[in-house]
Amino acid sequence: SFVQLVFGVCYLTVTSWRLSLILLGVWAVLFYVYAVYGRFARHSSLLRQDKLAVLNGVATEALGNVRTLRAFSGEEAMMNRYEQESYNLIFLEHQRGAAYGLYATFYNGLTEGIKAVALGTGGVLVSRGAISPEQLTAxxxxxxxxxxxxLAVxxxxxxxxxxxxxxxxxFEYAEMPPSPSMVATAATALQVVPAEDLRGAVSF
Structure with a gap:
């Protein structure tokens, strides 16, 4: 798709540099829209993963501590917490859907507008004798x-x-430094915590 885009622009430039110059200005706006929505899509994907992780954490905590929740009558509080996190995720999905709807409407309209601008500009150039009708058709x-x-790009x-x-x-987990080893090795001898320095203090 990218190769077709480059060669198509080159051919238009050779055929009529005036027409290609006008179209390049419109395409610049189109690719700016791509860049803006791309940044939004990346940021919203980050937020979506975080909110999904929080929601799954709440569910895992509730299922893992179901006896404790029942003993202390914490079911309602946990349900309210899960419901709130679900609403946060749903609200984000609504934002993503609305943003994609605006993006699709704009770039579809703009791409059809490019054809209209090309046809109108080409008609003016043909009437002035700058290009031939055959060149406009091509x-x-x-x-x-x-x-x-x-569109594909x-x-x-x-x-x-x-x-x-x-x-x-x-990528964050892959780039995290390893924890200091509790077993002495040649590479981690200076990072080992001596056994006599280990202390515990549990209080209630």
Whole structure:
């Protein structure tokens, strides 16, 4: 898709630099929208993973301590906590859905607008004799090809940003330094905590 986009723009530039210059200005706006929504998608994916982790933590805590909750009548408090975390996640999903709806509406309208601008500008250039009708026809074919390629590139960029946001925790865990070992080795001899320095103080 990216290769088709580059070659399509190059062909349009060779065919009519005036037409390609106008279209490049519109495409710049389109790719700016891609970049803005990509950053939002990455950030919202980070928040989604965090809220899912909190929600799963609440459920795990409730199931693991079910006897304690029943003994101290904590079911209602735990249900309220789980309900609140669920509402937070649902609210975030509504935001993501609304943002994607605006994004899809804008870039679909803008891509169709590119074709309209190309046809209108090309008609003016043909009437002035700057390009021939055959060149306009060929340019419109490549405009349609470039628009389709730009949509594909934008969709791939959006999915890439979402994947990066969703996998943040994996990279964080992979980059965490290891804990000091309690067993002396040649590499960790200076990091070992001596047994006589270990103390415990449990109080109630």
């Amino acid at each position: 340019s419109m074919l490549y405009v349609d090809n470039v628009v389709g390629s730009s 934008g969709g791939q960029y959006r999915q890439l940003m979402q994947a990066i946001g969703s996998s943040r925790k994996v």
